[in-house]
Amino acid sequence: MRIGICPGSFDPVTNGHIDIFERGSKLVDKLIIAVFENPSKKPLFTMEEREMMLRETTRHISNIEVVSFNGLLNQYAVEHGATIIIRGLRALSDFEYEFQRALLMKKVEPDIETVFIMTNTQYSYISSTGIRELACFGGKLDNLVPDYVEAKLKNKFKDKYKA
Structure with missing residues (x-):
């Protein structure tokens, strides 16, 4: 079984992420969407909220599993039998950052491949930060985001979205 991991903080998940999940899920038998805490960021949503949003918005993709983890991605991948890391790219700046990460991953885990998927152009300007x-x-x-996520965002900032 070919297992892939698509890691990220997904705070919140966007339509661009969903596009990458849909396309990435076709490359593997099982795609693990791995939510992690980025220590350099203060998240808007808790880990549990992000997992719930991902589960809700990816129900239509049959071979996806949503998990959260702390620690090193390479260790998590090895422990779960994953041999592919799937990364979405929007712009050249994304490539530079992700390329360095992929080279480091290849150095520490030579059996794990990183696959880059270019975002659909209609989502190229969407980022979780911008959302x-x-x-x-x-x-x-x-x-910009799935309806479920839009409702969660509007609830989070309900004072800004009065009817």
Whole structure:
């Protein structure tokens, strides 16, 4: 069985992420979406909330499992039999950062391959950071995040989204 991992903080999950999950899930028998805490960021949503949003928004993809983990990705991958890391790319700046990470992964775990998937152009400008900013100030979230996530964001910033 070919197992892949798509890691990220997903705070929150966007339509761009969903696009990568849908396309990445076709490359493997099982795709683990691995939510992790980024120690350099203060998350808007708890780990549990992010897991719930991911489970809800990926129900239509039959070979996905949503998990959370702490620690090193390479160790998690080995422990769970994953041989592929799937990374989504939006821009050249993403590539530079992800390329360095992929080279380090290859050095520490030679049997794990990193696969880069370019985002669909309609999502190339979407980032979780940008979504959080829009929501914080009551901006329109139409077609940027799944409806379920939009409702969670609007609830988080309900004082900005009065009917």
